[in-house]
Amino acid sequence: xxxxxxxxxxxxxxxxxxxxxxxxxxxxxxxxxxxxxxxxxxxxxxxxxxxxxxxxxxxxxxxxxxxxxxxxxxxxxxxxxxxxxxxxxxxxxxxxxxxxxxxxxxxxxxxxxxxxxxxxxxxxxxxxxxxxxxxxxxxxxxxxxxxxxxxxxxxxxxxxxxxxxxxxxxxxxxxxxxxxxxxxxxxxxxxxxxxxxxxxxxxxxxxxxxxxxxxxxxxxxxxxxxxxxxxxxxxxxxxxxxxxxxxxxxxxxxxxxxxxxxxxxxxxxxxxxxxxxxxxxxxxxxxxxxxxxxxxxxxxxxxxxxxxxxxxxxxxxxxxxxxxxxxxxxxxxxxxxxxxxxxxxxxxxxxxxxxxxxxxxxxxxxxxxxxxxxxxxxxxxxxxxxxxxxxxxx
Numbered sequence: 001x002x003x004x005x006x007x008x009x010x011x012x013x014x015x016x017x018x019x020x021x022x023x024x025x026x027x028x029x030x031x032x033x034x035x036x037x038x039x040x041x042x043x044x045x046x047x048x049x050x051x052x053x054x055x056x057x058x059x060x061x062x063x064x065x066x067x068x069x070x071x072x073x074x075x076x077x078x079x080x081x082x083x084x085x086x087x088x089x090x091x092x093x094x095x096x097x098x099x100x101x102x103x104x105x106x107x108x109x110x111x112x113x114x115x116x117x118x119x120x121x122x123x124x125x126x127x128x129x130x131x132x133x134x135x136x137x138x139x140x141x142x143x144x145x146x147x148x149x150x151x152x153x154x155x156x157x158x159x160x161x162x163x164x165x166x167x168x169x170x171x172x173x174x175x176x177x178x179x180x181x182x183x184x185x186x187x188x189x190x191x192x193x194x195x196x197x198x199x200x201x202x203x204x205x206x207x208x209x210x211x212x213x214x215x216x217x218x219x220x221x222x223x224x225x226x227x228x229x230x231x232x233x234x235x236x237x238x239x240x241x242x243x244x245x246x247x248x249x250x251x252x253x254x255x256x257x258x259x260x261x262x263x264x265x266x267x268x269x270x271x272x273x274x275x276x277x278x279x280x281x282x283x284x285x286x287x288x289x290x291x292x293x294x295x296x297x298x299x300x301x302x303x304x305x306x307x308x309x310x311x312x313x314x315x316x317x318x319x320x321x322x323x324x325x326x327x328x329x330x331x332x333x334x335x336x337x338x339x340x341x342x343x344x345x346x347x348x349x350x351x352x353x354x355x356x357x358x359x360x361x362x363x364x365x366x367x368x369x370x371x372x373x374x375x376x377x378x379x380x381x382x383x384x385x386x387x388x389x390x391x392x393x394x
Contacts (some may be wrong), residue, residue: 013044065366071097071107077225087122094118109138128266142173154381158186162269181211181384182375185220192224192368200224214250215241215388216375231262235269242272248388249276251373270294281319282389283327290331327355329391358392 074097081090097103097111114133119128120197129151135144145164152161162183169176184207191200201224207217218241225234238256244250253273270292277285277296289296295315316332319325330351338344360369363386368379377385387394 029156059148070292071103075110075114078118080364082114082118082121085121087118090118091115091122109140112138113140113144116147120147120151125155126208142168142171145171150381153376156186158183158190162187178211179383181207181214181217184210185216185375188220188224192227197224197228213244215245215251218245218251219248219255222252222259226255226262231259232265235259235263235265239268239272242276246276247280249273249280250282250390251388253282253285253288254291257291260292266292281323282393283319284390286315286319286328287331325392326351327358327390330355355392358390361386361389362391362394 025215074093078090078093078097081087081093092112094115096286098108098115098385103111107373112131116128116131116135119131132144132148132151135141138144144166149161149164149168152158152164157188162180165176165180165183168174169180184203187307188200188203188207190328191197191203201221204217204221204224207214208221211217218237222237222241225231225237235256238252239258241252242256256269256273260266270289273285273289273292274296277289286296296318314332316328319328330348333351335347354372357369360371361373362369362376363374363379365375365382365385366380368377369391370378373388374386376383
C-alpha cells in the first residue's frame, strides 16, 4: 500500500500549532505560580509583622508549596514553627533542608544550627548535643560551644563542661577561668564522695591555679585539708583567702573557727575575725567569734551603752546595738531565763520558725532562695549569683 505523504504534510503544521499552544500554556502557568509565590511570601511577611503567626505560617506553607526550592522560605517557616512551640514540625523542615543535595555549605551549616536550636528548645538534650557537635569548625562554632556548655552544666557532666570551657577560653572571646575552676571543684566533690581524696586534691590545685582570687577553690581546699586532718594548713588557706576575698568571709568563718581550734590558733583566728567583723559585720562571722569565746569588736563611734558583757553570748547584744536583727535576737533569747520559763520553749520555737526564712541565701539573678549556699543556682543556672550573706542582711 502506498503511503500518502499529503497527510504528513498536513500533520506537521498541526503538531507545530499544538506544541506552540502547550508551551504557551506552560509559560502562562509558570508565570501564575511565580506571581503566587511572592504574593504568598509578602502576605506571610505582613502577617508576621502584625504578630499573626498562625496566618503567617499558612502563607509561608503556601509559598513553599509553590516554590519548594526556596531555602529562605524554609528557614522562615522553621523559625516560626519553633517560636510557636511546634518543635516537631520545625525539625522536619530543617531536616528536609539538610537532606537536599543542592544546598550550599553556608546554608547547610545554617540548617544544622537551626536544627540544634529546635532540639534545645524541645528539651531533647542528647539530640541537641549531637547536632551541636557537628557545628565544630563552622561560623556557629562558638555559639554551639556555649550551648554545649549549658547542656553539660545542666546535666552535671563536669569533665565535658570543663573541656568545652577550655576551648572557649582559648578562643579569646571571653575569660572562662573562674567557670573552669567551678567545674574542677565539682569534679573534686565527686572524687571526695568516691573516697579519692588524692584525686580531689589535685583537681583543687588546678582550680586554685586557674582562679587564684576566687573563694570557692580555697574554701573547698581548706575543707578537704580539714577532712585529711591537716587543720594548720586549712587555717593558713583560709587566712590567706581572707586577704583576697574578705567579702566571702561569712561563707568560711565557721570552717576557719574549726581549723583554728583544731590547730590551737584560736587567738590568731579571733583577732582576724574581729578585724573583719568591724569592716563588714555579719551574723555568720559573729557566731564564729562567739564560738571562739570572744566578743565582736565595735566601731570607734559605738555608743557607751553598747558595751560588751563578760559572757561571749552577749556578743549578740553588741551586734543588735548597731544592726537590728531578728536572728541575733532569737539566738540571744535562746540562752536567757524568763519569769515564766515554762513558756520559753514554745516562744523559742515560734522565733526559730520566723527566723528560718531570714537565714536563707537568695540568688541575685532569679530570686531563688535556699538554706544552702549554691555556687551554681539551681533555678537560673547562673554561677556566683548568690551574695555571701543571708536574706536578713541583704
